Amino acid sequence: MSIWETIIFSLIKILIIVHVMLITVSYLVYFERKISAWAQNRLGPNRVGWKGLLQPFADVLKLLLKEDIVPNQANKPIHTLAPLLALFVAFTTYAVIPFGPDLKIFGYTIPLVVADINVGILYVLALTSLGVYAITFAGWSSGSKYSLLGGIRSSAQMISYEISMGFSIGGVLLLSQSLRPEAIVASQSGWMWNAILQPIGFITFLVSAFAETNRLPFDLPEAEPELVGGFHTEYSSMKFAGFFLAEYANMIIASALIVTLYLGGWQFPYLETFGLPYGWYVAISVLTFLFKEALLLFFFIWVRWSLPRFRYDQLMNLGWKVMFPLSLLNIVWVAGLIMIFKI
C-alpha cells in the first residue's frame, strides 16, 4: 500500500468512527433517560418522534440556541479551552481500539483500527490522564467555589484511581506480552478472556473505569446536590454540551477498553473453527464487538441508577486501601498463573 492509500483509508476510518461515536453518544443520552425512567417505573422521553427517538436532536438544538455565558471572574481562554480539551481527549483515545479483524476488500487488507501502534495502551493511559486537565481547568478557570471544589475532587479522584487502573492493566500486559491492543485481543482467543483468567483485575479495572469516567457511584466532581453541578456549574450552551458529549464519549471509550482488555475484544469465541466465509467472519466479529460494547454501556447506565454516590473519604479509602492492594494482588496472581501453567 502506498502512503496515499494509507492516508485515504485512515481518513475514511476516522470519519466513520467519529460519526458513529457522535450518534452513539446522542443515543446514549436518550437511553440514559429511558433506562432511568424504566428503573423508576416511568416511561421516559416519548414525545419527539417515534418513541421519542428524535429527542437527542431536540436536546442538541436547544443547547445550540442557548446563550453562551462566560462569568466575569472567569479566565476566559482557559474557560473556553477546557471543553475542547475534554472533547479532544474523548475522541482521540478511540484511535487505537481495534473493532474487528483485518478487512480484505478490492485486494487491499485494511486493519479495522485507525492507528495500529505498538504502544497503544500507553497512549490510552496518557490521554485519559490528560482528561483530568480538562476538568481541573474548567473548575479552576470558572472563578466559582463550587467549580473549584469539583475540579479539585476530580484531580484527586483521577490520580488515586489511575494507579489501580494502571496496575490492573499490568496483569493483562503480563499475559499478552505486548502493549499493542491487537496483540492483547489475539492473546484472548477462545474463552481465554482476561475477565475469566484474572477476575480481580477485571473488577478493579471496572471500578477504576467508573471512577475515571466520573460516572456514578464516583461522580464526585459533579455531585449535583453538593456542588451544584461541580466543574460545569459555570458553563452553558455548546460548551456545556461539550462536557456532556465528552462524558458519554468517555463512557464509550471506557467500555471499549474493557472489551479489548478483558472481554476478548472483537472475538466471538471459536468463530474461526465454524468454517464461515471470510466476509461473514469479519461481519460477525464487528457485530460481536458492538454487542459487547452495548452490554457494557447498558451496565454503566444501570449502575448509575442503582447505586448511591460515595462520600469523599469513602472514595479515597476505597481507592487507596482496597483497589490499589487488590490490583497488586492481581499482578501476583497472573504471574503465578504464568509460572505454573506456562501460558
Next chain:
Amino acid sequence: MADKRRKKDLTFLERIYIPEIIKGLLLTLKNMLKPKFTMQYPEEKFIPGGSYRGRPVLVQEENGEERCVACGLCSRVCPALAIEVQAAETQREKERYPEKFEINMIRCIFCGFCEEVCPEEAIVMSKDYELAFTSREDAIYGKDKLLVPVHQLKDRIEFLRSYK
C-alpha cells in the same frame, strides 16, 4: 457498652460490597421490567371518582332552572371569599334565584365548604380539574360557566347523600 455490636457495623460480606451491589442491581432490573402506570395525559385523561373535589358548579335541574335559592350561605362560609351571590325574586313557586353568581377561580381553594353548607344541594364539587385561564377576567366564572345539568353530577350527589 463498648463491646456491643452497633447496628451500623457491617458484616464481612456486606463490607466487600459486591454481593450488596449485585442485590441492588437486581432490584433495579426487576423494576425496569415491571409494567408502567404512567397516564399519557393530554391523550388519556384521569377520570376521578365521586369523592373528588374539582371545580365547584351549580346544579341545573332538568327544566333548565338552577336549584340555588340564593341564600348566600356558601358565600358566607367561603374561607377564601371567592363566591359572590346576588339574589332576585320571581312569581314562581320557588321565588328566589341568584341573579348573579360568581366564583373567582383564582381565589377558590377547593375546600368544599360551600357544598357542605348548602341546604339545597345546589352547589357541588365537580370532576373538572382542567382549570387554565389566560387572564384574571377569565378566571371569574359566572352563571354561564357554573351551571351544569344534574345528570352529569350524579356521582358526586350520590357520594354526598351516602357520606355527608
